[in-house]
Amino acid sequence: MGLLYRLTQAMIDFYMGDPNRIQHFIKVHSFARLIGEGEGLDEDTLFTLEAAALVHDIGIKPAEEKYGHCEGKLQEEEGPAPAAEMLRSLGFDSKVTERVCYLVGHHHTYTGVNGMDYRILLEADFLVNLYEGSSPQAAVQTALANIFRTRTGTQICRTMFDMDYISS
Template identity: 40%
Template sequence: MKNYIIQKMIEYFQNDVKRINHALKVFNFAQIISYDLSLEEKTKEIIIYAAILHDIGIKEAEKKYDSSIGKYQEIEGPPIAREMLSDLKISEEIINRVCTIIGNHHSYTKMKGIDFQVVVEADFLVNIFEENMGKNAIKNIENRIFKTGTGKKLIMTMYLNEN
């Protein structure tokens, strides 16, 4: 199932390799973070789909609003994700939760649930590098956003370790 969704995401973004690679990196970090957590299979499935499709609204946002800011991605992403996931035999409950995460993944005050937490932490691990953030910004993100043990260890090891 996840390979099918990855392929659908790649087909959707086509030659936008930067966005394809971003999604794949977020997906991999989400798997790493969730691996150490005792999660139900349903929660793992939600994390996988939401991580792969979290930025799926960016193309439509750029078309409609000439902008890729988070607010527009949150508006445009859920309908596209719902269409992609509806082709599969995925429960409506899982689709709804994936769409909720996609529709709020830049609204950190709305972050509720371990599935949402894992996807946001994974996205930040990638964004920190891609946006070349400074140490102070990274420390602020670590303090405000990161809650999982593995996520905290990754951000510390990758970006805040003084060695």
């Protein structure tokens, strides 16, 4: 079985008994892969993006245990260590592990985006969060203006939320 399959299973085990969190990372992974393929990412970047999408919220659980809540910055602080541990235990390459941990540690930081994997992870997470939060159209429009930069992510967001489509 491939590494991404094994990572998915490890994350399902990590969030045992928490179907909402399991559903969340599965959806973020699916959108990340879809956007990554639509944007023509090379195989290595797509692999790193998919791994990051699977573990992007791994910091929630340690943040809740340590602080009693899990706001975004705490997720960024608490996520890289358990992500690195999980990735290493599954045999991920150190270069991939390093980049995934960077993305986990920045997935709620919307400035200084350095790479398509980072950009796409933000967009995929926003697609799911906008839906799961039953966000109003104004919030979707704000996200479109401030977060979405890829052609594929923008098109998915506009279509999903029935926004007036403007081709670029």
